[in-house]
Structures are given as C-alpha cells and as structure tokens.
Amino acid sequence: MQLIFEKGRPGRKGANLPKCDVPEKPLQELIPARYLRSEPAGLPELSEPEVLRHFINLSRNNYGIDLGFYPLGSCSMKHNPRVHELIAAMPGFSAVHPLQPVELAQGALRLMFELGEHLKEIGGMAGVTLQPAAGAHGELAGMMMIRAYHRERGDTRTKVLIPDSAHGTNPASAALAGYRTEEVKSNAHGTVDLDDLKKKATSECAALMLTNPNTLGLFEKDIVEIKRILDDVGALLYMDGANLNALVGLIRPGDMGFDVVHFNLHKTFTTPHGGGGPGAGPVGVSERLLPYLPVPTVEKSADGRYSLKHDLPRSIGRLSTFYGNFGIMVRAYAYIRTMGAEGLKAVSENAVINANYMMAKLKDLLPLAYQGPCMHEFVLTGKPLLKETGVHTRDVAKRIIDFGFHPPTVYFPLVVDEAIMIEPTETETKETLDAFCDALAQIVKECRENPEHVITAPHTTPVGKLDETKAVKELNIKWIPPRGEG
Numbered sequence: 001m002q003l004i005f006e007k008g009r010p011g012r013k014g015a016n017l018p019k020c021d022v023p024e025k026p027l028q029e030l031i032p033a034r035y036l037r038s039e040p041a042g043l044p045e046l047s048e049p050e051v052l053r054h055f056i057n058l059s060r061n062n063y064g065i066d067l068g069f070y071p072l073g074s075c076s077m078k079h080n081p082r083v084h085e086l087i088a089a090m091p092g093f094s095a096v097h098p099l100q101p102v103e104l105a106q107g108a109l110r111l112m113f114e115l116g117e118h119l120k121e122i123g124g125m126a127g128v129t130l131q132p133a134a135g136a137h138g139e140l141a142g143m144m145m146i147r148a149y150h151r152e153r154g155d156t157r158t159k160v161l162i163p164d165s166a167h168g169t170n171p172a173s174a175a176l177a178g179y180r181t182e183e184v185k186s187n188a189h190g191t192v193d194l195d196d197l198k199k200k201a202t203s204e205c206a207a208l209m210l211t212n213p214n215t216l217g218l219f220e221k222d223i224v225e226i227k228r229i230l231d232d233v234g235a236l237l238y239m240d241g242a243n244l245n246a247l248v249g250l251i252r253p254g255d256m257g258f259d260v261v262h263f264n265l266h267k268t269f270t271t272p273h274g275g276g277g278p279g280a281g282p283v284g285v286s287e288r289l290l291p292y293l294p295v296p297t298v299e300k301s302a303d304g305r306y307s308l309k310h311d312l313p314r315s316i317g318r319l320s321t322f323y324g325n326f327g328i329m330v331r332a333y334a335y336i337r338t339m340g341a342e343g344l345k346a347v348s349e350n351a352v353i354n355a356n357y358m359m360a361k362l363k364d365l366l367p368l369a370y371q372g373p374c375m376h377e378f379v380l381t382g383k384p385l386l387k388e389t390g391v392h393t394r395d396v397a398k399r400i401i402d403f404g405f406h407p408p409t410v411y412f413p414l415v416v417d418e419a420i421m422i423e424p425t426e427t428e429t430k431e432t433l434d435a436f437c438d439a440l441a442q443i444v445k446e447c448r449e450n451p452e453h454v455i456t457a458p459h460t461t462p463v464g465k466l467d468e469t470k471a472v473k474e475l476n477i478k479w480i481p482p483r484g485e486g
C-alpha cells in the first residue's frame with residue numbers, strides 16, 4: 001500500500017488545523033534511493049490490544065507516587081494535582097512555540113511574569129530567572145552570578161564553602177562555575193559548626209552554599225550569625241532551596257540574608273518527578289545580583305504588555321536554548337494560585353507536623369542521627385541495628401518494598417552512618433504514616449528473628465535483589481522479553 005497525502009488536507013471536519021503543504025508524489029520518489037530501506041524494518045507485528053497490554057503490564061511493574069507512600073527524603077515526593085495536567089495541556093500553553101512573536105504569546109509571558117513575581121514574594125528576593133531546568137542548573141546559574149559580581153569588583157575569589165551535610169550537586173555546581181570547594185563541618189547538633197566556619201571564611205571565600213533546613217531536616221538557627229561571618233569577609237550567601245517545602249509562608253530566604261535561592265519547582269511546587277525529571281529550578285536573587293540575571297528576562301510595561309528583554313550588558317548570558325521548562329512553570333503557577341498564601345503556609349506547617357509525628361513514633365525503633373525537633377524530614381541511623389543483627393540499612397530499604405511502600409532515601413546525607421532519611425510530605429494522612437511506621441517496626445523485628453528474610457528482600461517484585469557491584473563491573477544491558485513473549 002502506498003500512502004499519498006492530499007495537498008492542503010484540511011484535517012478532521014470541524015477541527016481547526018492549520019493547512020500544510022504535503023507532497024503529492026509518493027515518498028519513494030522524493031527521497032534519494034541511497035536513503036531508502038532495501039529491506040522491511042523488521043518491526044514486530046502486533047495487534048492493538050497486545051501493545052496496550054504490553055504497556056499496561058510494564059506500568060504495573062512500576063511504582064509511583066500515585067500507587068502509594070513515597071517518603072524519599074530530600075525529594076519532596078508530594079501529590080501532583082491532576083488539574084495541573086489539564087491546565088498544562090491547554091493548547092494556549094502546550095502549543096505555544098518558542099519562536100512565536102511575543103505579541104502572540106502574551107498569555108504565556110504573563111504566566112511567566114506572574115510566576116516570577118510570586119516566587120520573588122515567597123523568597124523575599126529582588127529578582128528572579130525562570131530559565132534553569134533543574135535545581136542543579138539553578139545552582140550553576142547562582143554561582144555564575146556570584147562569580148560575575150565578585151569579578152566586576154576586581155575581586156578574584158577562589159573558593160566556595162559547603163557544609164559536609166550538603167547535597168552532592170552543591171560542590172559540583174561550584175566547581176563548574178570555576179571554584180574550588182572547602183567543606184565546613186557540622187557540629188554535634190547537626191548544624192553548621194560556627195568555629196569551623198569562622199576559620200574557613202577568609203577573604204578568598206566567594207560564598208557559602210547552605211541548605212536550610214539542611215539535609216538532616218534541621219533548621220540552621222544560627223543563620224543570622226552565619227550571615228554576619230560571611231559579610232565580614234565580603235562573601236555571599238547561597239541558599240539551596242530544595243527543602244523549601246518546610247518554609248513557604250513561614251520564613252523567607254531573603255529575610256534570612258540570602259543573596260541567591262534556587263526553587264525546585266518539581267519538589268516544592270508539584271510536578272511529577274523522579275527518575276530524572278523534568279524539572280525547573282528558577283533562581284531568586286538579591287538587589288546586588290540583579291544586573292547579572294540571565295537573559296532574556298520577562299518584563300511588563302506600564303500599558304500591561306509583556307516582553308522579553310535581551311539587553312542586559314552585565315548578564316551572565318543565556319542558560320537555556322529558549323526560556324526554560326515552560327510546562328513545569330504552568331503547573332507551579334497553577335499550584336500557587338489554587339493554594340493561595342494561606343494554603344501554602346498550611347502546606348509547610350503540615351509537612352513539618354507530619355515529619356515530627358513520624359519522628360516521635362520511630363525514634364525508639366531506630367535512633368535519630370541528631371535530636372529534633374525536625375522540619376519537614378528527619379534522619380535515622382541503622383548503625384546499631386547493623387551491629388546487633390548484621391542487617392544493613394540497604395536491606396531494610398529493600399524489604400520495605402514488600403510492604404507496598406517506596407523506600408526512604410538511604411545513605412544520604414553522607415555524614416550519617418547507615419542513614420535512613422524520611423520525608424513524609426504534607427499530603428499523606430495519619431493512617432498512611434501509621435501504616436509505614438508499623439511496617440518498619442515489623443521489619444526491625446524480622447531483623448532480629450529472621451535476618452535472612454530481610455537480607456534477601458524484596459520478595460514480591462518482578463525482579464529480586466540485584467547484585468549492584470556486579471552490575472557496575474559487568475554491565476550487561478539487554479532486552480529481556482516479558483513472560484510468554486520470548
């Protein structure tokens with residue numbers, strides 16, 4: 001069979017599809033012979049139900065936030081309201097073209113402008129860029145602006161300070177921006193050791209990258225003193241805002257003295273994430289960093305029109321091919337507008353209450369790495385359990401899967417041995433939190449009574465425990481047909 005497309009075919013009746021020029025000749029006559037296949041492509045012959053069943057069965061082997069509790073610490077795996085998907089799919093948003101003239105993209109620009117204004121308000125910052133495509137990308141943007149700031153003052157600073165509890169992206173971003181990094185120790189309470197900070201905050205120091213609340217789920221309550229120490233040596237303060245789900249509506253990074261904060265829209269402001277994206281990492285900046293914002297910025301003129309401003313001579317330049325991950329911005333905007341100021345504050349309060357509730361229930365089962373109260377997450381240690389029973393935290397994590405839950409983050413932050421990091425988020429009920437605590441209690445009991453059963457878990461998944469070391473050493477990626485097909 002040969003398909004010949006009609007010229008200027010109008011599409012489905014009634015559907016207002018644009019006309020396009022489709023060639024009249026068969027494709028075989030249009031494409032040079034050397035580019036044509038000499039043999040059929042060898043695609044499998046499948047019926048529609050077979051294809052459907054294949055993908056449905058694959059999806060049933062997967063686990064996601066819509067199937068159950070997902071307490072992955074540091075990742076804010078909260079509910080993603082379905083209404084956001086409907087809004088992001090509206091043609092005005094989903095079909096807007098990045099090269100469309102700004103006069104024809106006023107709605108999209110308005111959304112970007114207003115999202116930026118909301119983020120400025122939430123962060124207490126003077127300016128914002130929406131371009132970075134992830135938190136880590138935002139970190140790079142922030143560090144580049146900090147570097148531009150120092151350079152313009154003829155100040156060639158070489159190092160960036162990063163606490164030992166920080167996320168690995170922090171030193172990576174600082175290094176990409178051309179800095180060497182130096183670690184600042186945590187004290188016995190799990191927060192920044194001020195004496196160590198004072199020692200390392202020299203005139204060589206460009207900035208401190210601080211996560212607040214930090215990755216141990218603890219609020220850096222010495223933030224005012226930290227800011228003073230950095231001010232004394234002319235260094236700037238960067239906030240890794242990945243844990244903002246604990247703070248929105250309660251306290252603002254700008255008011256704490258931060259010069260830069262990145263927002264992980266996919267965490268704090270709901271977008272389906274995990275497995276690598278997509279995300280968005282807008283960055284808020286203080287007054288003194290405004291001139292360095294990436295171009296273009298989204299501007300609103302007195303007559304209410306929106307435009308893109310490219311003419312910012314001191315800008316660090318462009319960070320994305322176009323304007324960032326627009327679909328994520330739409331979801332974040334929808335979330336902020338539906339929640340409102342009071343709703344967003346309640347989110348933070350409930351996230352903190354949920355975490356403290358679980359922490360209180362679990363701390364006698366597995367010891368806390370650092371004493372609470374915690375913010376939106378907390379860290380337990382499986383070290384005593386390992387000593388007593390020979391069962392590692394990674395085994396406990398795999399066994400949790402058999403109880404129908406996603407495991408928490410483990411072995412992070414690195415400063416805690418056998419770390420188990422739990423972030424319940426605000427969208428889970430007390431019943432769910434209780435069920436997870438009960439499962440963990442049951443597993444700890446099993447570690448004592450039948451450790452082998454925990455060590456060989458999971459027992460209920462399509463694929464059992466993998467030999468991770470072997471997988472790294474002898475990488476073997478091949479297609480394994482599902483049962484019945486091979």
Ligand SMILES: *Cc1c(COP(=O)(O)O)cnc(C)c1O
Nearest residue numbers: 074134135136167169242264279
């Ligand atoms: C998630 C996270 C990041 C990185 O953000 P991405 O959006 O994944 O690039 C950085 N720091 C902390 C503390 C995080 O939790």
